[in-house]
């Protein structure tokens with residue numbers, strides 16, 4: 001695997017199926033691209049190239065190759081291709097997800113890492129999440145007492161959204177106005193659905209102007225609604241501050257507003273204004289809700305299919321926390337089996353099976369092949385999680401495997417990277433893992 005072995009002049013694309021004229025390999029790629037590219041990798045190897053319309057797409061599906069592109073050559077794959085839907089509401093120029101590595105992107109990452117999602121901040125607001133989980137349990141109990149089935153997917157989405165909004169806005173959003181909560185949920189769902197649809201304009205850039213499926217237009221509508229909502233929340237808090245003098249909640253919303261005010265005074269964060277904060281919140285809610293709730297839903301589905309695993313998780317909870325006591329985030333480190341259940345869920349059902357696309361900034365030589373400049377790079381996390389060369393009984397849900405393995409999801413162990421790796425690794429990882437363990441432990 002000497003990535004510099006081949007002379008630069010011999011540009012050789014990684015192997016892959018022959019593309020058809022115009023559509024390229026769209027038919028092979030299909031509507032379950034993580035599964036189809038896993039199948040193709042069996043014939044062509046762990047580094048394959050496909051042509052999707054006009055876009056050269058490289059799919060990586062082994063930990064060694066993932067390390068090559070995300071770590072060894074990470075600096076050339078640190079940006080992302082721009083989805084046409086991200087152009088809605090001018091989001092692309094302010095979005096932490098879409099921005100290339102730049103001063104603004106670094107500033108936004110710093111805000112996330114230091115002010116929003118650092119352990120110190122998450123410890124300070126964990127009681128808010130504990131209260132919200134109690135509400136989830138109340139709803140589930142009520143349904144159980146009435147003999148009604150609980151739709152876990154719906155409950156998980158609601159709970160994830162509530163935990164996220166309570167973390168960022170304290171209690172206000174969820175408590176003051178239930179219409180706002182409902183509208184918020186519908187809007188988040190709306191744009192997540194749009195972002196999940198394959199968009200012809202991304203594969204045939206000349207179609208961008210006409211937005212053939214109307215995805216950018218509808219995304220624009222949802223983005224505007226969300227941005228208006230964040231604007232209202234910020235304005236309400238600013239008014240509250242005016243009424244109560246300098247009294248503050250000292251929560252994340254206050255921190256963000258302080259940054260904005262400092263921004264107006266052009267000191268430390270002189271790039272950060274209200275618009276940027278609103279777009280950052282938009283990304284956080286887009287990236288943090290469906291991912292967390294679908295992972296929780298899969299965990300519950302796997303546990304309900306395997307009662308002996310559920311019993312073992314319950315026994316651990318009973319022993320460590322005591323029956324009837326509330327699970328707290330501070331208990332997670334003492335619950336190795338629960339942690340193993342979450343890892344096993346992320347191995348089999350990563351919320352982003354092909355990670356979030358990256359883009360090659362230059363021609364890059366990897367293991368004797370050339371990944372051409374501007375091609376899109378996908379890392380098949382789903383295929384690596386099910387690779388029999390890496391995992392024993394790869395398709396079986398066996399949390400106990402992680403009790404023996406020293407593997408975590410923090411981006412160092414390339415066989416398990418559900419949150420990505422390298423400089424664009426998911427900044428929400430610390431909050432996502434807290435929410436997942438808290439909700440799953442509580443439901444168990």
Ligand code: HEM
Pocket residue numbers: 096097098283284285287288289291292295350351352355356418419420421422423424425426427428429431432
């Ligand atoms: C189970 C839950 C989650 C999973 C599996 C997940 C997974 C991912 C993945 C795979 C990436 C791309 C990483 C890369 O390119 O290396 C990502 C990026 C991102 N995630 Fe998450 N995520 C989750 C929850 C969250 C939460 C709760 C938040 C916010 C609080 C969040 C915010 C973000 C943001 C802002 C990015 C873009 C970072 C950038 O491009 O610089 N995620 N996530």
